[in-house]
Amino acid sequence: MEANNSSVKKRYRSIDITRGIVVLVAVFVSALPGGGGYDYLRHAYWYGLTITDLVFPAFLTVYGIGLAIVYRKGVKWKDQLRRTFLLVLYGLLFNLIASWSFNLDTLRFTGVLQLFALTGLGVVILSYLAKGWKSMLALGLLIATLYLAVLVFSSGSCEGGVPQRDCNPSGVIDVIVFGENHMYAQGEKGFDPEGILSIFSALSNVAFGFAVGLVLNSRKQILTRIFGVAIGLLSLAFIFDYFIEFNKRLWTPSFALLASGLTLLLLGTLFYFIDARERKQGKVTGIPLWYLEAFGRNSFLIYFGKMLVFLLFGRIVINLFGREGSLASFLFEYLSGIVAYPHFVYSGFFVLFWSIIAVVMHANKKYVRV
Template sequence: MQQTVNKEIAKSRIYSLDILRGVVIILCVFLTAIPKGDYEYHFAHHADWYGITLIDFILPAFITMIGTSMAIGYKKGVNWLKLSKRTFLFILYGLIFTMIISWNLDFATLRFTGVLQLFAIIGVLTAIITRITQSPLKIMIIALFITSLYGGFVISFSEGCSESLPQPTCNPSQPIDSFIFGENHLYHQGKPGYDPEGLLVSLSALSNSLIGFAMGRILLNRKTGTVWKQLFIYGSIIVIFAFIWKEFLPFNKKIWTPSFSLLTAGATCLSLSFLYLIYDHFQISKQTSLLNPINFFLEGFGRNSFFNLFREFYP
């Protein structure tokens, strides 16, 4: 009986999603291993403010795939009790981890924000919003609306900034997050002028999760045989919108501008389209044994991504 259940689970898994998560984790491990002072490898270091590098894709890609996994895991409905428990634990673990890596038990200066807290907030908001509709197209439209609303607010706030663009010391993140959490409880106690995992950024990063959720809904219809085409079309459209937004707000991970959110989500969608075509549509891994060692390695990281990833993104 147990063997039958295991076979059904294995059959229902989307191999390409595990592989993509594995690729993201491997990139994370190797890129973060490059010394920060080695500027010859600029792609391995986060952009100082405007711009985007390879490592900047890691966190938003993972958030996008969290949305994808939620769509698959919640296909029969949300267990709100389990979701509430997971949210509480994510926030608790995030606070504990912050104390460990900063070696600081002073609650007066404990950072309340962080990557795991970001995951927790986005997870709850995604679950709530996707109760409205399960249509991939409508969910993506909602994601575009949210990131555009955020972008409009940032542009309006930044009219008095240099070049009328957000700057490290002139952007809405610092005053809003300081008001909510208190300056001493932000990233570097608010001294950089922004919080890369603050509440304001979380609202923008929500677009990544929603687009990922839409991707998951598309994957659930894989019997149609056109999944990879749908992912490719949606991913291409999202990337086009990213470059449209770039004309108003350049790529910026620190405050998660709409162009950054859409480019990273679109790139994740296109990558999944390519991998789905290879691994789930043509099932190339079953036709050749040459890739088995690589696939085994990537799949192992992809299925156990949480413990390999979350420590990498704390400043």
């Protein structure tokens, strides 16, 4: 990784702010113990949809937008391959730390960073087939449709004729490719949320974002096209939901479409109130916008760094007052004794931690890239 100075090129502030909102929400819900007792603030058990479920696909959608803008003059393959390699390597190292042991026989090969890396590489390859935003959008829809067909035709023998935790294609394909010992929870859950099929489906999110990035590059009918794509994806999401419901664990097509649609709807709204307005009235300022930009400009550091921090807080054991426990358990126990809503204060502690880092780095124009 390296810290770069701010680019002199004009940026679409709405992208940074959208990314900042996504990352800020990610920090809050990820740090919230047990979702604070609210189901909509933790991952859905199987079918269903929560705020927490939407965070990662939203992040991937904005990632796709950024890739299209970065590579508007052509793909820099050396940089892309280097980025892919490093992300996969970091993902494997994170899995080693998460297991809290150095056992290569049970090292999980898949993960969030690996999915992030491979979908980025995948969409760059697709960009050679799709020269315009419409064709990239079509490829994203093709991926979603193909995955829907796989889920429908492979689930005929499952309960209700739809994928279940113990009856789904991930439980077959990922076992064959990786082996049970190298899957999520050593295959005991019956699926891998970042397995082969999830990577394939998540590629559609990055493709949808890439398509909108091409729209931004064209500088033509930006608002109309962003809102058009967003509404189209949302409409298709509910059509696809009729066949296979929203499911983050399997990254169902309806889930992917809905997440990207909502993300692009947010982006379009922010573009209207910020970037479009700035063309006529000058820069739109305000502390909240600057704060969200701070999160957005260092989104990679914060989004993936939070995972490592939460992991270490839960794994590092200390002896305090004659008792052993993790940093996380002692902090939560302490908060439980002095505040009425310890879950939210605990989460707020991590939001404050990352806010300080984001604000200081943004003020000094230091941004972490891979």
